[in-house]
Amino acid sequence: MSSTGNIENKTGGDASRTRRPAPVVSGIIIFLNGEDYIEEAIQSVLAQSFADWELILVDDGSTDGATAIAKRYADAHPGRIIYTEHPGHENRGMSASRNAGLNLARGKYISFLDADDIWLPERLEHHVEILESHPDVAMSMGPTLLWSSWNAPKGSRRRPWLAMDIPTELGLPVMTPLDPPIVAIGFLEKHGGNVPGICSLMVRRADILAVGGFEDAFRTLYEDQVFFFKISLNYRIIATDRILDHYRQHPGSACHQAGGMSGDAKMRPVFLEWLQDYLVENGFKSRRLWKAFRGEMLRFDRPSLWRIQNLPRDIVDQFNVRSRKAVIFILTPRFYTWLRRKLRLSVVDVNNVH
Numbered sequence: 001m002s003s004t005g006n007i008e009n010k011t012g013g014d015a016s017r018t019r020r021p022a023p024v025v026s027g028i029i030i031f032l033n034g035e036d037y038i039e040e041a042i043q044s045v046l047a048q049s050f051a052d053w054e055l056i057l058v059d060d061g062s063t064d065g066a067t068a069i070a071k072r073y074a075d076a077h078p079g080r081i082i083y084t085e086h087p088g089h090e091n092r093g094m095s096a097s098r099n100a101g102l103n104l105a106r107g108k109y110i111s112f113l114d115a116d117d118i119w120l121p122e123r124l125e126h127h128v129e130i131l132e133s134h135p136d137v138a139m140s141m142g143p144t145l146l147w148s149s150w151n152a153p154k155g156s157r158r159r160p161w162l163a164m165d166i167p168t169e170l171g172l173p174v175m176t177p178l179d180p181p182i183v184a185i186g187f188l189e190k191h192g193g194n195v196p197g198i199c200s201l202m203v204r205r206a207d208i209l210a211v212g213g214f215e216d217a218f219r220t221l222y223e224d225q226v227f228f229f230k231i232s233l234n235y236r237i238i239a240t241d242r243i244l245d246h247y248r249q250h251p252g253s254a255c256h257q258a259g260g261m262s263g264d265a266k267m268r269p270v271f272l273e274w275l276q277d278y279l280v281e282n283g284f285k286s287r288r289l290w291k292a293f294r295g296e297m298l299r300f301d302r303p304s305l306w307r308i309q310n311l312p313r314d315i316v317d318q319f320n321v322r323s324r325k326a327v328i329f330i331l332t333p334r335f336y337t338w339l340r341r342k343l344r345l346s347v348v349d350v351n352n353v354h
Contacts, residue, residue, distance in 0.1 A: 020079045025053040025124055026107030030097035031115035035065035042073050044118035050125035055081045056101045061091030093219025102213050110205050112198045116248045123244035127202035137177050138207040138235030144168045144197035147246035170196060172239040181289045183232040188292035198224045199245040207235055222271040229275060269300045
């Protein structure tokens with residue numbers, strides 16, 4: 001795991017005396033400010049139907065009231081909710097903060113939750129059941145709800161698209177263990193479009209530690225995709241179609257603060273350069289994997305040629321973007337997702353991987 005330096009564990013008491021026996025699940029919430037949302041995130045963990053968990057709150061140098069809120073919950077639940085921060089209350093970025101949480105985690109399984117998102121009550125129970133039933137699988141993951149209705153603007157009843165919640169689609173067979181590197185190939189062929197929210201997965205702690213955790217160099221954008229590729233290139237993955245997490249949409253999110261789509265466009269070549277080095281250094285030889293990688297690199301090496309080759313897909317994508325509001329206006333999100341699955345749309349081909 002990438003080095004994070006020392007971390008400071010402040011639980012409101014002696015951690016060696018207050019911490020309980022190792023739980024089944026360690027939840028990790030990293031936060032940089034976010035006083036308006038973090039309490040709701042913590043409460044969503046406390047409301048879980050699966051009770052054998054610990055929660056590690058990693059403060060990445062907050063300057064608002066989020067620090068006090070986190071410490072209050074750690075004091076109220078000694079040994080079960082743990083507050084920690086970097087030395088000197090430094091800001092070290094999202095990857096280093098997730099690694100700091102991993103350093104303290106003791107659970108068999110790890111789940112992440114950002115401080116502005118929430119889990120639904122059966123979230124941990126469902127993913128624990130999946131991984132317990134599939135001991136040969138390293139990670140379970142599900143679709144995420146892009147959550148806009150939490151702050152529905154005035155007039156949204158007449159214009160529901162202003163507050164619509166959009167379910168994401170993984171494009172993977174459901175409840176079928178998938179051998180590596182098929183999921184990684186899907187990530188590349190979809191240009192990262194079917195990567196789940198990091199709040200929508202559960203991974204075995206032994207496996208995430210074996211691949212070295214997160215990469216500290218990725219402070220904001222693409223820190224999650226680095227992690228996803230490390231797992232999906234090396235281990236079996238299973239997908240569920242249950243949406244059990246809400247990914248809050250708001251202008252103060254880390255993605256928006258990092259520049260949104262423009263920031264993503266700048267960071268993707270950096271990520272792909274890292275991925276190329278990782279593939280070479282670890283000896284990955286799948287022809288389909290490298291074909292998918294070269295196809296994505298063409299997007300940046302020869303953008304004009306890439307646009308010509310992908311013109312049909314661009315037309316379809318533009319149609320999907322422009323029609324999505326109308327479709328969801330007519331169909332409920334649940335029925336929309338069910339219909340796409342029945343029509344076998346956006347499903348990754350799991351055959352012919354090599």
